[in-house]
Amino acid sequence: NAGVTQTPKFQVLKTGQSMTLQCAQDMNHNSMYWYRQDPGMGLRLIYYSASEGTTDKGEVPNGYNVSRLNKREFSLRLESAAPSQTSVYFCASLGTSDEQFFGPGTRLTVL
Amino acid sequence: GENVEQHPSTLSVQEGDSAVIKCTYSDSASNYFPWYKQELGKRPQLIIDIRSNVGEKKDQRIAVTLNKTAKHFSLHITETQPEDSAVYFCAASWSGGSYIPTFGRGTSLIVHP
Numbered sequence: 001n002a003g004v005t006q007t008p009k010f011q012v013l014k015t016g017q018s019m020t021l022q023c024a025q026d027m028n029h030n031s032m033y034w035y036r037q038d039p040g041m042g043l044r045l046i047y048y049s050a051s052e053g054t055t056d057k058g059e060v061p062n063g064y065n066v067s068r069l070n071k072r073e074f075s076l077r078l079e080s081a082a083p084s085q086t087s088v089y090f091c092a093s094l095g096t097s098d099e100q101f102f103g104p105g106t107r108l109t110v111l
Numbered sequence: 112g113e114n115v116e117q118h119p120s121t122l123s124v125q126e127g128d129s130a131v132i133k134c135t136y137s138d139s140a141s142n143y144f145p146w147y148k149q150e151l152g153k154r155p156q157l158i159i160d161i162r163s164n165v166g167e168k169k170d171q172r173i174a175v176t177l178n179k180t181a182k183h184f185s186l187h188i189t190e191t192q193p194e195d196s197a198v199y200f201c202a203a204s205w206s207g208g209s210y211i212p213t214f215g216r217g218t219s220l221i222v223h224p
């Protein structure tokens with residue numbers, strides 16, 4: 001099992017550019033999440049998907065959109081990147097015992 | 112919504128000492144409290160968790176205690192080793208519907224050899 005995978009690992013964007021972060025899990029989990037991690041701020045929830053076909057906003061959704069493509073895949077899109085979106089992004093899925101499994105992260109820099 | 116406060120933000124200890132990280136939560140409905148460890152440049156990984164029907168749980172050198180009345184829970188690491196150096200996050204959530212944990216801001220633990 002690969003667990004939770006994310007692409008890309010690193011990305012540099014210019015202000016106003018768009019991009020999609022990809023996430024996939026092979027554990028047959030229903031719930032998936034996108035977090036951003038900034039120094040001293042912990043993990044803040046951007047969006048989550050409780051099941052295939054549903055998505056909901058988390059604590060910091062502004063400037064982002066998501067798509068739950070199928071049970072395995074949950075993508076995060078930045079339509080017009082801003083320097084404030086410079087961060088490390090983690091995708092996660094939820095196991096049956098409430099353990100969250102995190103992907104390796106995407107380090108995004110917006111210039 | 113839930114609010115989780117975590118202290119201290121940084122903790123420096125000598126190898127072999129004990130380390131304690133404390134968290135408080137605000138929502139009395141929360142019933143599941145995991146702790147995640149994140150090594151530098153790596154992903155967070157669950158190291159121990161506790162549910163509200165239990166007051167203490169141990170796993171080798173780590174333990175977690177929960178005081179539901181006071182709404183606080185703590186992570187205890189004994190006989191610390193340099194490989195324990197990492198950022199530790201607590202979280203609180205209600206396990207029963209849509210699982211949306213609220214995380215603390217993290218504690219950077221540094222264990223000096």
